[in-house]
Amino acid sequence: MDQPLKPPGPEVTKPTNTGPVTTSKGSSRFSSSGASSGGAGGYNPNVIGAKDTVGDIxxxxxxxxxxxxxxxxxxxxxxQKDTFIEFSPAREWFLNSxxxxxxxxxxxKPHEMLYRTYILGEANARAANHQIVREWRTMVRExxxxxxxxxxxxxRIAEFEKSKTAFGEERAKFEADKKAEEWGREGLQKKLHNVEEQLAKEKAEFKRICAQDNDRAYALRQKIVDLEAKVAxxxxxxxxxxxxRAAKQQMEVS
Structure with a gap:
């Protein structure tokens, strides 16, 4: 939305005493028409003509x-509604800017200097404008x-986010499987520990029984040895x- 322009300052009225500025009234050799448009008497830019506008004044x-x-x-x-497609607003802007x-x-400036200034300024302005347009085209392409x-x-970011989400799901599943595996391994280790304890107990009991059997076998062997000695x-x-007895019987027979 167009912003309202700053209202112009108070209109400048025709001065009464401005030094070199003169009006069309009086004995000046420049009439009002000559002062404003260059009449037969010549052109004086400081003379205010009767038809001069506020801008001229x-x-x-x-x-x-x-x-x-x-x-x-x-x-x-x-x-505010004026555009530069019309000559009058463009001229108004140029005249008063x-x-x-x-x-x-x-x-x-003398005429020759104005001409040289115009040529140099116009050439440089056009060259600069052309360079600006070229850079602008390059900027647009870039x-x-x-x-x-x-x-x-x-x-790519969307694909990465999708892959990241899938990876997160796979990782969560892996962590769950890993935890379940750890729990299963802990259960197996506990069972193995219980079996090892039971085996150790049975092994100790077996050794105790073997020791008792050895003691019994040794005692029986000793008894057998003693009995064999007694039998002998x-x-x-x-x-x-x-x-x-046989000798006694033999003696009795003889």
């Missing part, structure tokens, strides 16, 4: 002593390339008794 009444430090408030008649001091400075690159990056002793005694 604004520039013709300028002196550095009186208005040198005042802000430049061009007496435009431009309206420059400060009075700049207008007087340019007016003081902008298009950047937009395409941005679209590719956004697509009794056998020898029986044989001796039988020998004595």
């Amino acid at each position: 604004y520039y013709k009444t300028y002196t550095e002593e009186e208005r040198g430090d005042a802000p430049h408030q061009a007496p435009w008649s431009l309206k 420059f400060t009075p001091a700049e207008v007087h400075r340019q007016r003081a 902008r298009a390339d950047w937009e395409a690159y941005r679209e590719r990056m956004l697509k 002793d009794l056998t020898s005694k029986v044989e001796e008794a039988q020998g004595e």
Whole structure:
């Protein structure tokens, strides 16, 4: 939405005593028509004509002593709806955009200097404008390339986010499986520990039983050895008794 323009300053009235500025009245050899449009008597830019506009008066009444430090408030008649497709608004803008001091400075130049300034300024302005347009075209192309690159990056970012989400799901599943495996391994380790304890107990019991069996076997062996010794002793005694008996019977027979 267009912002309202700053209202122009108060209109400049025709001065009464402005030094070199004169009016069309009096004995001046420049009439009002000659002062404003260059009549037969010549052209004096400081003479205010009867048909001069407020803008003409604004520039013709300028002196550095009186208005040198005042802000430049061009007496435009431009309206906010004006555009530069029409000649009149464009001319109005050109006529009143420059400060009075700049207008007087340019007016003081000789025609040849103005011509040279115009040629140099126009050539440099056109060259600069052409370079600006070239850089602008390059910028537009680079902008298009950047937009395409941005679209590719956004697509890659979307794919990355999708892959990241899938990776997160896979990782969560892996962590769950890992925890379940750890729990299963802990259960198996606990079972193995219980089996090892049971085996150790059974092994100790087996050793105790074996020791008891060894003690019993040793005691039985000792008893067997003792009995064998007694049997041998009794056998020898029986044989001796039988020998004595046989000898006794033999003696009785003879």
